[in-house]
Amino acid sequence: MQIEKFYYDNKIVKAFGLATIVFGIVGMLAGLWAAIQIYYPASSLNLAPTTFGRLRPLHTNAIIFAFVGNASFAGIYYSLQRLCKARMYSDKLSWMHFWGWQAIIVAAAITLLMGKTTGKEYAELEWPIDIAITIVWVIFGINMLGTIIKRREKHLYVAIWFYIATWVTVAMLHIVNSIEIPVSFLKSYSWYAGVQDALVQWWYGHNAVAFFLTTPVLGLMYYFLPKAANRPVYSYRLSIIHFWALIFIYIWAGPHHLLYTALPDWAQSLGVVFSVMLIAPSWGGMLNGLFTLRGAWDKVKEDPVLKFMVVAITCYGMATFEGPLLSLKNVNAISHFSDWTIAHVHIGGLGWNGFLAFSILYYMIPKMWGTDLYSKKLATNHFWLGTIGIILYAVPLYWAGFEQSLMWKSFTPEGQLKFQFMETVNSIKPMYITRSIGGGLYLVGALMMVYNLYKTMAKGSFVANEAAEAAPLVKEAHAKKEYWHRVIERRPVTLLVLSLIVVAIGGLIEFVPTFLVKSNVPTIASVKPYTPLELQGRDIYVREGCYTCHSQMIRPFRDEVSRYGEYSKAGEFVYDHPFQWGSKRTGPDLAREGNKYPDSWHYNHMYDPRSMSPGSIMPQYTWLLDNALDTASTPAKIRAMRTIGVPYPEGYDLQANKDLMQQANSIAANLKKDKIETPPNVEIVALIAYLQRLGTDIKAEPEKNVTTTITTNK
């Protein structure tokens, strides 16, 4: 057989690797800045683009899509070529993928800071960017499949399975969750409303964790761990079970983000059951990883690459143990909306994703530059600093989440709520400070890595095209012993289609009925569409990212009902495109904010929250007092809403602004009574209109429909 000579493309790996480093540092800085704002709000500089509500989406998007995304691409381009014994299918596609992705990241950063957001967590990017993502993703897919098809290795190693499943599932999630109706170039409304939107969003959100932050990284683990340890994975059989079980079960688990909410019960239960089951494949995978190192622990002591991997895999195990725990209803009752969730995701983010990314960088860069790591000692220091950083980050937040949640739920013997919201905030400020120190240490460690890798590159010389040779794949004549399993293991397209079927089943069963059964979302007659002014106000609420700190979802618990009012009903959200239930209560729930305070209170509070609530950690929104309201957009917004089923009357788009001005004038007059002079056509007026509307509709409902049943949670 003729041996073929060919070259691995290291240049593309280098490019993605450098992008990982750059955007990793940027994403971490944004996170640290946001963390500091939580206890020191003035550090937002009181500029709109850098307030918490805009910085937080920038942080999450940068870490997920820019840092972990680029790291995964670097690792995939490196490992895929070697596992297939082939150069990437097309250099041109590789570079289109690279530059396309980086352009998306830059566009994302700019638009998010401008406040252009869909208001759906981790899917905040507006529609033109969504389309760009789809195109680049397809390019990546063609390039990957092309490489697999022209491979010189008969079998598809399990890492490649994970890559394929990642590709197909992310494509599905992204498309389904991004269905939105454009209003203008950078503004759109989610096609779905309320409960449906929430369900689709968390089906997406949860599976973004699964298929963007977990499966590609597991693929990397299955390649780089055996490589670094120089021994095959502990059990290849287990890795196959890990793969299928994981992708099958993960997709069902999304509704665990919506326990006790207005989501139908059966969907919640389904989410819980599957979340609990998830522990099996996850731990199977973790043990498979750790057992690979059995008898090789002396190597771990020596090699920073393996050190990082061991902690990464351990954190994967911790996060996937905690995940099912958090999805149990009685644990969730405490953890949800609190800092517990933030701690949980950072075990995953800092530990699993971050450390695995560091380990593959420490592995690939010396290899591609044909040299050794500049300083093992520095890398070991990075390792310890990072590990301490993770602990200092997570432990205080677990504590804060637990403490604040219990305080929220405390009653005096007389049956009154024991603590004001601000008291609960004040008691956890020290924990917020400690967590930012932990994050700071982690960042310093990452900077040490940058220096170390820079020095490594400087002392080596980069091999852009790495020579390799292998025999071409010969078409086998039908061998007698052609077992049926080979059909899957050797055919990438079959594998792709099977993966798609497996992940689609869960998704379908989960949310098709919600769309179909009208009775699943009982409508409430008194719930009416927003007025044009309220709609504009709501868009400002979305733009400023108020949902990053405020929920709009009162769960049926005694304490929540006492603190916030009547619990939320599914039917109240039927006109909410997008839903704004939120996921974190850094501030109080706003679902029944309407008519709680006078207009002037909100005016003063938005100007300076601390003047109304001493010690508040909410940012100042001074610009809302001056910004003119963009009324030119009203007709287009009404038309878009009509298209997606909000029952504004025919032709209302043209009259909307008249109603808008009328309501704005009356709010301005109201403010004047409290000695506040403001023109009616400023943004704050619209925002006040929206806040005053929140949760008031059902109060017009006859008594019998709003009786409260309270779930007592222990």
Add this chain to the structure above:
Amino acid sequence: MKFIHYLEKISGVEILGLVSLAIFFLFFTIMLTWVFRTNKQTLKSISQIPLDN
């Protein structure tokens, strides 16, 4: 095109639970049979792939 009002009713959400269970068992039975019937030698050689490049 109003998602909220597509089909007015679908009878028996209960069947979903059964369908889910059935799919679940079917899936795992097939997958496990497949995995355990695979030749050990083949698996071993596949697991060597990352090491010989």
